[in-house]
Amino acid sequence: MLEPQITAILPERVEERPGIEKQVVPAEAKVYRxxxxxxxxxxxxxxxxxxxxxxxxxxxxxxxxxELAENCYCILYNFGAVVFxxxxxxxxxxxxERLKNSLFLSNPVTTDEFLLEEKRRAKNEVFFxxxxxxxxxxxxxxxxxxxxAQSTALEFFENKVDELLNQVGVVSSKPSKIRSFISQAMLTKQNLIGTLYLLEKPEETWENKILDDLHQEATMMFELKERLRALDYKLKTIQENLELLSNFTTNRQMLILEAAIVGLFILDLILVGYEVFWK
Structure with missing residues:
Protein backbone atom coordinates (compact mmCIF):
# COMPACT_ATOMS: atom_id res chain seq x y z
CA MET A 1 0.00 0.00 0.00
CA LEU A 2 1.24 3.46 -0.77
CA GLU A 3 3.02 5.17 2.11
CA PRO A 4 1.75 8.64 3.11
CA GLN A 5 3.32 11.23 0.83
CA ILE A 6 3.93 14.24 3.06
CA THR A 7 5.32 16.88 0.76
CA ALA A 8 7.45 18.53 3.42
CA ILE A 9 8.35 18.42 7.10
CA LEU A 10 9.28 22.01 7.71
CA PRO A 11 12.21 22.63 10.06
CA GLU A 12 12.16 25.61 12.32
CA ARG A 13 13.06 28.57 10.17
CA VAL A 14 12.97 32.33 10.21
CA GLU A 15 11.31 34.31 7.42
CA GLU A 16 11.84 37.99 6.62
CA ARG A 17 8.70 39.89 5.60
CA PRO A 18 8.56 43.62 4.85
CA GLY A 19 6.94 45.52 7.66
CA ILE A 20 6.50 42.41 9.80
CA GLU A 21 8.67 41.11 12.61
CA LYS A 22 10.58 37.90 12.08
CA GLN A 23 8.24 34.90 11.95
CA VAL A 24 9.17 31.60 13.57
CA VAL A 25 7.62 28.58 11.87
CA PRO A 26 7.18 25.64 14.29
CA ALA A 27 9.27 22.57 13.54
CA GLU A 28 6.23 20.27 13.85
CA ALA A 29 4.39 21.91 10.93
CA LYS A 30 3.54 19.47 8.14
CA VAL A 31 2.58 20.40 4.59
CA TYR A 32 0.35 18.26 2.36
CA ARG A 33 -0.72 18.81 -1.23
CA GLU A 67 -8.15 5.82 0.99
CA LEU A 68 -4.81 4.80 -0.52
CA ALA A 69 -2.93 4.94 2.79
CA GLU A 70 -3.11 6.89 6.01
CA ASN A 71 -4.00 10.50 5.08
CA CYS A 72 -3.76 9.66 1.36
CA TYR A 73 -7.00 9.98 -0.61
CA CYS A 74 -8.38 9.91 -4.12
CA ILE A 75 -11.83 11.51 -4.43
CA LEU A 76 -13.90 11.52 -7.62
CA TYR A 77 -17.02 13.63 -8.21
CA ASN A 78 -19.93 13.01 -10.53
CA PHE A 79 -19.53 16.49 -12.06
CA GLY A 80 -16.25 15.46 -13.69
CA ALA A 81 -13.50 16.23 -11.18
CA VAL A 82 -10.95 14.10 -9.35
CA VAL A 83 -8.88 15.30 -6.38
CA PHE A 84 -5.80 13.63 -4.90
CA GLU A 97 -4.25 7.17 -17.37
CA ARG A 98 -6.49 4.29 -16.34
CA LEU A 99 -9.50 6.61 -16.17
CA LYS A 100 -8.70 8.15 -19.56
CA ASN A 101 -8.13 4.81 -21.29
CA SER A 102 -11.12 3.04 -19.75
CA LEU A 103 -13.63 5.87 -20.11
CA PHE A 104 -12.22 7.33 -23.35
CA LEU A 105 -11.51 10.68 -21.72
CA SER A 106 -9.16 13.36 -22.99
CA ASN A 107 -6.39 14.99 -20.98
CA PRO A 108 -7.53 17.00 -17.93
CA VAL A 109 -9.20 20.19 -19.11
CA THR A 110 -8.37 22.22 -16.02
CA THR A 111 -6.05 21.55 -13.10
CA ASP A 112 -5.23 23.16 -9.79
CA GLU A 113 -3.22 22.51 -6.66
CA PHE A 114 -3.55 23.69 -3.10
CA LEU A 115 -1.45 23.20 0.02
CA LEU A 116 -2.62 22.22 3.48
CA GLU A 117 -0.43 23.02 6.46
CA GLU A 118 -1.06 21.28 9.75
CA LYS A 119 0.08 23.22 12.82
CA ARG A 120 -0.80 22.25 16.34
CA ARG A 121 -2.67 24.96 18.25
CA ALA A 122 -2.89 27.08 15.07
CA LYS A 123 -6.08 28.83 13.96
CA ASN A 124 -7.93 27.20 11.06
CA GLU A 125 -7.51 29.72 8.25
CA VAL A 126 -7.70 29.77 4.44
CA PHE A 127 -5.21 31.78 2.39
CA PHE A 128 -4.76 32.39 -1.34
CA ALA A 149 -13.05 20.31 -7.31
CA GLN A 150 -15.84 22.87 -7.70
CA SER A 151 -13.28 25.54 -8.57
CA THR A 152 -11.75 23.43 -11.35
CA ALA A 153 -15.26 22.63 -12.63
CA LEU A 154 -16.08 26.33 -12.75
CA GLU A 155 -12.85 27.02 -14.62
CA PHE A 156 -13.90 24.39 -17.16
CA PHE A 157 -17.24 26.16 -17.70
CA GLU A 158 -15.54 29.58 -17.76
CA ASN A 159 -13.33 28.43 -20.63
CA LYS A 160 -16.30 26.92 -22.46
CA VAL A 161 -18.45 30.04 -22.09
CA ASP A 162 -15.59 32.26 -23.26
CA GLU A 163 -15.34 30.10 -26.39
CA LEU A 164 -19.07 30.55 -26.97
CA LEU A 165 -18.74 34.32 -26.55
CA ASN A 166 -15.95 34.40 -29.13
CA GLN A 167 -18.13 32.47 -31.58
CA VAL A 168 -21.20 34.69 -31.21
CA GLY A 169 -19.71 37.41 -33.40
CA VAL A 170 -18.96 35.04 -36.27
CA VAL A 171 -21.98 32.73 -36.11
CA SER A 172 -23.72 32.18 -39.43
CA SER A 173 -26.95 34.06 -40.07
CA LYS A 174 -28.63 30.86 -41.22
CA PRO A 175 -31.54 30.04 -38.87
CA SER A 176 -30.45 26.41 -38.56
CA LYS A 177 -26.96 27.47 -37.44
CA ILE A 178 -28.38 29.97 -34.96
CA ARG A 179 -30.76 27.39 -33.50
CA SER A 180 -27.88 24.94 -33.16
CA PHE A 181 -25.78 27.56 -31.37
CA ILE A 182 -28.67 28.43 -29.03
CA SER A 183 -29.04 24.73 -28.20
CA GLN A 184 -25.33 24.53 -27.44
CA ALA A 185 -25.53 27.52 -25.08
CA MET A 186 -28.61 26.09 -23.35
CA LEU A 187 -26.92 22.70 -22.92
CA THR A 188 -23.90 24.39 -21.33
CA LYS A 189 -26.23 26.21 -18.95
CA GLN A 190 -28.03 22.98 -18.06
CA ASN A 191 -24.73 21.26 -17.29
CA LEU A 192 -23.69 24.23 -15.19
CA ILE A 193 -26.98 24.11 -13.28
CA GLY A 194 -26.33 20.42 -12.68
CA THR A 195 -23.18 21.45 -10.84
CA LEU A 196 -24.79 24.31 -8.91
CA TYR A 197 -26.53 22.17 -6.32
CA LEU A 198 -23.12 21.00 -5.14
CA LEU A 199 -22.35 24.55 -4.02
CA GLU A 200 -24.86 24.12 -1.24
CA LYS A 201 -23.34 23.56 2.17
CA PRO A 202 -22.31 19.95 2.74
CA GLU A 203 -24.32 18.19 5.43
CA GLU A 204 -21.19 17.81 7.54
CA THR A 205 -21.13 21.58 8.12
CA TRP A 206 -24.66 21.83 9.49
CA GLU A 207 -23.77 20.84 13.05
CA ASN A 208 -20.04 21.49 13.05
CA LYS A 209 -19.02 25.13 13.39
CA ILE A 210 -15.35 24.42 12.64
CA LEU A 211 -16.22 22.78 9.32
CA ASP A 212 -18.84 25.44 8.57
CA ASP A 213 -16.33 28.28 9.09
CA LEU A 214 -13.70 26.45 7.03
CA HIS A 215 -16.18 25.89 4.19
CA GLN A 216 -17.25 29.54 4.17
CA GLU A 217 -13.64 30.77 4.10
CA ALA A 218 -12.64 28.38 1.31
CA THR A 219 -15.72 29.24 -0.76
CA MET A 220 -14.97 32.96 -0.40
CA MET A 221 -11.27 32.53 -1.18
CA PHE A 222 -12.04 30.66 -4.42
CA GLU A 223 -14.86 33.16 -5.20
CA LEU A 224 -17.20 30.34 -6.19
CA LYS A 225 -20.46 32.27 -5.87
CA GLU A 226 -19.14 35.35 -7.67
CA ARG A 227 -17.78 33.24 -10.52
CA LEU A 228 -21.11 31.43 -10.82
CA ARG A 229 -22.97 34.72 -11.10
CA ALA A 230 -20.53 35.91 -13.78
CA LEU A 231 -21.02 32.69 -15.74
CA ASP A 232 -24.79 32.93 -15.51
CA TYR A 233 -24.66 36.54 -16.76
CA LYS A 234 -22.46 35.60 -19.73
CA LEU A 235 -24.75 32.72 -20.69
CA LYS A 236 -27.80 34.98 -20.51
CA THR A 237 -26.01 37.53 -22.70
CA ILE A 238 -25.17 34.85 -25.27
CA GLN A 239 -28.72 33.56 -25.32
CA GLU A 240 -30.28 37.03 -25.62
CA ASN A 241 -27.94 38.02 -28.47
CA LEU A 242 -28.66 34.81 -30.34
CA GLU A 243 -32.41 35.19 -29.88
CA LEU A 244 -32.21 38.75 -31.24
CA LEU A 245 -30.21 37.52 -34.21
CA SER A 246 -32.68 34.71 -34.75
CA ASN A 247 -35.64 37.12 -34.63
CA PHE A 248 -33.88 39.52 -36.99
CA THR A 249 -33.13 36.71 -39.42
CA THR A 250 -36.71 35.45 -39.21
CA ASN A 251 -38.09 38.97 -39.78
CA ARG A 252 -35.75 39.47 -42.72
CA GLN A 253 -36.90 36.20 -44.23
CA MET A 254 -40.53 37.27 -43.74
CA LEU A 255 -39.80 40.56 -45.50
CA ILE A 256 -38.16 38.70 -48.36
CA LEU A 257 -41.14 36.36 -48.54
CA GLU A 258 -43.59 39.28 -48.50
CA ALA A 259 -41.55 41.09 -51.18
CA ALA A 260 -41.58 37.92 -53.26
CA ILE A 261 -45.37 37.66 -52.91
CA VAL A 262 -45.79 41.33 -53.87
CA GLY A 263 -43.44 40.78 -56.80
CA LEU A 264 -45.44 37.79 -57.96
CA PHE A 265 -48.65 39.82 -57.63
CA ILE A 266 -47.14 42.65 -59.74
CA LEU A 267 -45.99 40.15 -62.35
CA ASP A 268 -49.49 38.71 -62.41
CA LEU A 269 -50.93 42.21 -62.99
CA ILE A 270 -48.44 42.81 -65.80
CA LEU A 271 -49.42 39.56 -67.43
CA VAL A 272 -53.12 40.40 -67.09
CA GLY A 273 -52.48 43.89 -68.53
CA TYR A 274 -50.54 42.37 -71.39
CA GLU A 275 -53.40 40.06 -72.20
CA VAL A 276 -55.98 42.90 -72.02
CA PHE A 277 -54.14 45.65 -73.89
CA TRP A 278 -51.93 43.78 -76.31
CA LYS A 279 -54.25 41.11 -77.58
Whole structure:
Protein backbone atom coordinates (compact mmCIF):
# COMPACT_ATOMS: atom_id res chain seq x y z
CA MET A 1 0.00 0.00 0.00
CA LEU A 2 1.24 3.46 -0.77
CA GLU A 3 3.02 5.17 2.11
CA PRO A 4 1.75 8.64 3.11
CA GLN A 5 3.32 11.23 0.83
CA ILE A 6 3.93 14.24 3.06
CA THR A 7 5.32 16.88 0.76
CA ALA A 8 7.45 18.53 3.42
CA ILE A 9 8.35 18.42 7.10
CA LEU A 10 9.28 22.01 7.71
CA PRO A 11 12.21 22.63 10.06
CA GLU A 12 12.16 25.61 12.32
CA ARG A 13 13.06 28.57 10.17
CA VAL A 14 12.97 32.33 10.21
CA GLU A 15 11.31 34.31 7.42
CA GLU A 16 11.84 37.99 6.62
CA ARG A 17 8.70 39.89 5.60
CA PRO A 18 8.56 43.62 4.85
CA GLY A 19 6.94 45.52 7.66
CA ILE A 20 6.50 42.41 9.80
CA GLU A 21 8.67 41.11 12.61
CA LYS A 22 10.58 37.90 12.08
CA GLN A 23 8.24 34.90 11.95
CA VAL A 24 9.17 31.60 13.57
CA VAL A 25 7.62 28.58 11.87
CA PRO A 26 7.18 25.64 14.29
CA ALA A 27 9.27 22.57 13.54
CA GLU A 28 6.23 20.27 13.85
CA ALA A 29 4.39 21.91 10.93
CA LYS A 30 3.54 19.47 8.14
CA VAL A 31 2.58 20.40 4.59
CA TYR A 32 0.35 18.26 2.36
CA ARG A 33 -0.72 18.81 -1.23
CA UNK A 34 -4.09 18.71 -3.00
CA UNK A 35 -4.05 18.09 -6.77
CA UNK A 36 -7.32 18.60 -8.64
CA UNK A 37 -8.17 17.68 -12.24
CA UNK A 38 -11.33 18.26 -14.25
CA UNK A 39 -11.74 15.44 -16.76
CA UNK A 40 -15.24 15.71 -18.22
CA UNK A 41 -18.68 17.27 -17.81
CA UNK A 42 -19.77 14.17 -15.88
CA UNK A 43 -18.33 10.94 -14.48
CA UNK A 44 -20.22 7.69 -13.89
CA UNK A 45 -18.94 6.76 -10.46
CA UNK A 46 -20.35 3.22 -10.36
CA UNK A 47 -18.49 2.38 -13.57
CA UNK A 48 -15.29 3.90 -12.22
CA UNK A 49 -15.57 1.87 -9.00
CA UNK A 50 -15.41 -1.30 -11.12
CA UNK A 51 -12.02 -0.28 -12.52
CA UNK A 52 -10.20 -0.57 -9.20
CA UNK A 53 -9.77 -3.51 -6.81
CA UNK A 54 -9.54 -1.25 -3.78
CA UNK A 55 -12.79 -1.02 -1.83
CA UNK A 56 -14.03 2.58 -1.63
CA UNK A 57 -14.70 4.34 1.65
CA UNK A 58 -17.65 6.14 0.08
CA UNK A 59 -19.67 5.43 -3.05
CA UNK A 60 -22.82 7.48 -3.57
CA UNK A 61 -24.38 9.38 -6.50
CA UNK A 62 -22.14 12.43 -5.99
CA UNK A 63 -18.72 11.18 -4.89
CA UNK A 64 -16.39 8.19 -4.79
CA UNK A 65 -13.70 8.16 -2.08
CA UNK A 66 -10.64 5.90 -1.87
CA GLU A 67 -8.15 5.82 0.99
CA LEU A 68 -4.81 4.80 -0.52
CA ALA A 69 -2.93 4.94 2.79
CA GLU A 70 -3.11 6.89 6.01
CA ASN A 71 -4.00 10.50 5.08
CA CYS A 72 -3.76 9.66 1.36
CA TYR A 73 -7.00 9.98 -0.61
CA CYS A 74 -8.38 9.91 -4.12
CA ILE A 75 -11.83 11.51 -4.43
CA LEU A 76 -13.90 11.52 -7.62
CA TYR A 77 -17.02 13.63 -8.21
CA ASN A 78 -19.93 13.01 -10.53
CA PHE A 79 -19.53 16.49 -12.06
CA GLY A 80 -16.25 15.46 -13.69
CA ALA A 81 -13.50 16.23 -11.18
CA VAL A 82 -10.95 14.10 -9.35
CA VAL A 83 -8.88 15.30 -6.38
CA PHE A 84 -5.80 13.63 -4.90
CA UNK A 85 -4.69 14.45 -1.40
CA UNK A 86 -1.13 13.64 -0.36
CA UNK A 87 -0.67 11.17 -3.23
CA UNK A 88 2.57 10.57 -5.10
CA UNK A 89 2.65 12.02 -8.63
CA UNK A 90 3.33 8.59 -10.18
CA UNK A 91 0.20 7.17 -8.56
CA UNK A 92 -1.78 10.19 -9.74
CA UNK A 93 -0.57 9.78 -13.31
CA UNK A 94 -1.27 6.03 -13.43
CA UNK A 95 -4.77 6.58 -12.00
CA UNK A 96 -5.54 9.32 -14.51
CA GLU A 97 -4.25 7.17 -17.37
CA ARG A 98 -6.49 4.29 -16.34
CA LEU A 99 -9.50 6.61 -16.17
CA LYS A 100 -8.70 8.15 -19.56
CA ASN A 101 -8.13 4.81 -21.29
CA SER A 102 -11.12 3.04 -19.75
CA LEU A 103 -13.63 5.87 -20.11
CA PHE A 104 -12.22 7.33 -23.35
CA LEU A 105 -11.51 10.68 -21.72
CA SER A 106 -9.16 13.36 -22.99
CA ASN A 107 -6.39 14.99 -20.98
CA PRO A 108 -7.53 17.00 -17.93
CA VAL A 109 -9.20 20.19 -19.11
CA THR A 110 -8.37 22.22 -16.02
CA THR A 111 -6.05 21.55 -13.10
CA ASP A 112 -5.23 23.16 -9.79
CA GLU A 113 -3.22 22.51 -6.66
CA PHE A 114 -3.55 23.69 -3.10
CA LEU A 115 -1.45 23.20 0.02
CA LEU A 116 -2.62 22.22 3.48
CA GLU A 117 -0.43 23.02 6.46
CA GLU A 118 -1.06 21.28 9.75
CA LYS A 119 0.08 23.22 12.82
CA ARG A 120 -0.80 22.25 16.34
CA ARG A 121 -2.67 24.96 18.25
CA ALA A 122 -2.89 27.08 15.07
CA LYS A 123 -6.08 28.83 13.96
CA ASN A 124 -7.93 27.20 11.06
CA GLU A 125 -7.51 29.72 8.25
CA VAL A 126 -7.70 29.77 4.44
CA PHE A 127 -5.21 31.78 2.39
CA PHE A 128 -4.76 32.39 -1.34
CA UNK A 129 -2.78 29.23 -2.10
CA UNK A 130 -2.91 27.25 1.13
CA UNK A 131 -4.96 26.46 4.21
CA UNK A 132 -3.77 26.08 7.79
CA UNK A 133 -5.49 23.64 10.16
CA UNK A 134 -4.76 22.79 13.76
CA UNK A 135 -5.53 19.10 13.30
CA UNK A 136 -5.84 17.02 10.16
CA UNK A 137 -8.84 14.72 9.70
CA UNK A 138 -10.84 13.20 6.87
CA UNK A 139 -13.78 15.60 7.22
CA UNK A 140 -11.51 18.60 6.59
CA UNK A 141 -9.77 16.85 3.71
CA UNK A 142 -13.07 15.99 1.99
CA UNK A 143 -14.49 19.46 2.59
CA UNK A 144 -11.51 21.23 1.03
CA UNK A 145 -11.32 18.67 -1.79
CA UNK A 146 -14.92 19.48 -2.71
CA UNK A 147 -14.27 23.23 -2.87
CA UNK A 148 -11.16 22.69 -5.00
CA ALA A 149 -13.05 20.31 -7.31
CA GLN A 150 -15.84 22.87 -7.70
CA SER A 151 -13.28 25.54 -8.57
CA THR A 152 -11.75 23.43 -11.35
CA ALA A 153 -15.26 22.63 -12.63
CA LEU A 154 -16.08 26.33 -12.75
CA GLU A 155 -12.85 27.02 -14.62
CA PHE A 156 -13.90 24.39 -17.16
CA PHE A 157 -17.24 26.16 -17.70
CA GLU A 158 -15.54 29.58 -17.76
CA ASN A 159 -13.33 28.43 -20.63
CA LYS A 160 -16.30 26.92 -22.46
CA VAL A 161 -18.45 30.04 -22.09
CA ASP A 162 -15.59 32.26 -23.26
CA GLU A 163 -15.34 30.10 -26.39
CA LEU A 164 -19.07 30.55 -26.97
CA LEU A 165 -18.74 34.32 -26.55
CA ASN A 166 -15.95 34.40 -29.13
CA GLN A 167 -18.13 32.47 -31.58
CA VAL A 168 -21.20 34.69 -31.21
CA GLY A 169 -19.71 37.41 -33.40
CA VAL A 170 -18.96 35.04 -36.27
CA VAL A 171 -21.98 32.73 -36.11
CA SER A 172 -23.72 32.18 -39.43
CA SER A 173 -26.95 34.06 -40.07
CA LYS A 174 -28.63 30.86 -41.22
CA PRO A 175 -31.54 30.04 -38.87
CA SER A 176 -30.45 26.41 -38.56
CA LYS A 177 -26.96 27.47 -37.44
CA ILE A 178 -28.38 29.97 -34.96
CA ARG A 179 -30.76 27.39 -33.50
CA SER A 180 -27.88 24.94 -33.16
CA PHE A 181 -25.78 27.56 -31.37
CA ILE A 182 -28.67 28.43 -29.03
CA SER A 183 -29.04 24.73 -28.20
CA GLN A 184 -25.33 24.53 -27.44
CA ALA A 185 -25.53 27.52 -25.08
CA MET A 186 -28.61 26.09 -23.35
CA LEU A 187 -26.92 22.70 -22.92
CA THR A 188 -23.90 24.39 -21.33
CA LYS A 189 -26.23 26.21 -18.95
CA GLN A 190 -28.03 22.98 -18.06
CA ASN A 191 -24.73 21.26 -17.29
CA LEU A 192 -23.69 24.23 -15.19
CA ILE A 193 -26.98 24.11 -13.28
CA GLY A 194 -26.33 20.42 -12.68
CA THR A 195 -23.18 21.45 -10.84
CA LEU A 196 -24.79 24.31 -8.91
CA TYR A 197 -26.53 22.17 -6.32
CA LEU A 198 -23.12 21.00 -5.14
CA LEU A 199 -22.35 24.55 -4.02
CA GLU A 200 -24.86 24.12 -1.24
CA LYS A 201 -23.34 23.56 2.17
CA PRO A 202 -22.31 19.95 2.74
CA GLU A 203 -24.32 18.19 5.43
CA GLU A 204 -21.19 17.81 7.54
CA THR A 205 -21.13 21.58 8.12
CA TRP A 206 -24.66 21.83 9.49
CA GLU A 207 -23.77 20.84 13.05
CA ASN A 208 -20.04 21.49 13.05
CA LYS A 209 -19.02 25.13 13.39
CA ILE A 210 -15.35 24.42 12.64
CA LEU A 211 -16.22 22.78 9.32
CA ASP A 212 -18.84 25.44 8.57
CA ASP A 213 -16.33 28.28 9.09
CA LEU A 214 -13.70 26.45 7.03
CA HIS A 215 -16.18 25.89 4.19
CA GLN A 216 -17.25 29.54 4.17
CA GLU A 217 -13.64 30.77 4.10
CA ALA A 218 -12.64 28.38 1.31
CA THR A 219 -15.72 29.24 -0.76
CA MET A 220 -14.97 32.96 -0.40
CA MET A 221 -11.27 32.53 -1.18
CA PHE A 222 -12.04 30.66 -4.42
CA GLU A 223 -14.86 33.16 -5.20
CA LEU A 224 -17.20 30.34 -6.19
CA LYS A 225 -20.46 32.27 -5.87
CA GLU A 226 -19.14 35.35 -7.67
CA ARG A 227 -17.78 33.24 -10.52
CA LEU A 228 -21.11 31.43 -10.82
CA ARG A 229 -22.97 34.72 -11.10
CA ALA A 230 -20.53 35.91 -13.78
CA LEU A 231 -21.02 32.69 -15.74
CA ASP A 232 -24.79 32.93 -15.51
CA TYR A 233 -24.66 36.54 -16.76
CA LYS A 234 -22.46 35.60 -19.73
CA LEU A 235 -24.75 32.72 -20.69
CA LYS A 236 -27.80 34.98 -20.51
CA THR A 237 -26.01 37.53 -22.70
CA ILE A 238 -25.17 34.85 -25.27
CA GLN A 239 -28.72 33.56 -25.32
CA GLU A 240 -30.28 37.03 -25.62
CA ASN A 241 -27.94 38.02 -28.47
CA LEU A 242 -28.66 34.81 -30.34
CA GLU A 243 -32.41 35.19 -29.88
CA LEU A 244 -32.21 38.75 -31.24
CA LEU A 245 -30.21 37.52 -34.21
CA SER A 246 -32.68 34.71 -34.75
CA ASN A 247 -35.64 37.12 -34.63
CA PHE A 248 -33.88 39.52 -36.99
CA THR A 249 -33.13 36.71 -39.42
CA THR A 250 -36.71 35.45 -39.21
CA ASN A 251 -38.09 38.97 -39.78
CA ARG A 252 -35.75 39.47 -42.72
CA GLN A 253 -36.90 36.20 -44.23
CA MET A 254 -40.53 37.27 -43.74
CA LEU A 255 -39.80 40.56 -45.50
CA ILE A 256 -38.16 38.70 -48.36
CA LEU A 257 -41.14 36.36 -48.54
CA GLU A 258 -43.59 39.28 -48.50
CA ALA A 259 -41.55 41.09 -51.18
CA ALA A 260 -41.58 37.92 -53.26
CA ILE A 261 -45.37 37.66 -52.91
CA VAL A 262 -45.79 41.33 -53.87
CA GLY A 263 -43.44 40.78 -56.80
CA LEU A 264 -45.44 37.79 -57.96
CA PHE A 265 -48.65 39.82 -57.63
CA ILE A 266 -47.14 42.65 -59.74
CA LEU A 267 -45.99 40.15 -62.35
CA ASP A 268 -49.49 38.71 -62.41
CA LEU A 269 -50.93 42.21 -62.99
CA ILE A 270 -48.44 42.81 -65.80
CA LEU A 271 -49.42 39.56 -67.43
CA VAL A 272 -53.12 40.40 -67.09
CA GLY A 273 -52.48 43.89 -68.53
CA TYR A 274 -50.54 42.37 -71.39
CA GLU A 275 -53.40 40.06 -72.20
CA VAL A 276 -55.98 42.90 -72.02
CA PHE A 277 -54.14 45.65 -73.89
CA TRP A 278 -51.93 43.78 -76.31
CA LYS A 279 -54.25 41.11 -77.58
Missing amino acids: FNAYHLAEALKLKEIAKLFDLKPLVLNPTRLVY FNVDSEVQNSTL DNVVVDKLNRDKIELLSLVL
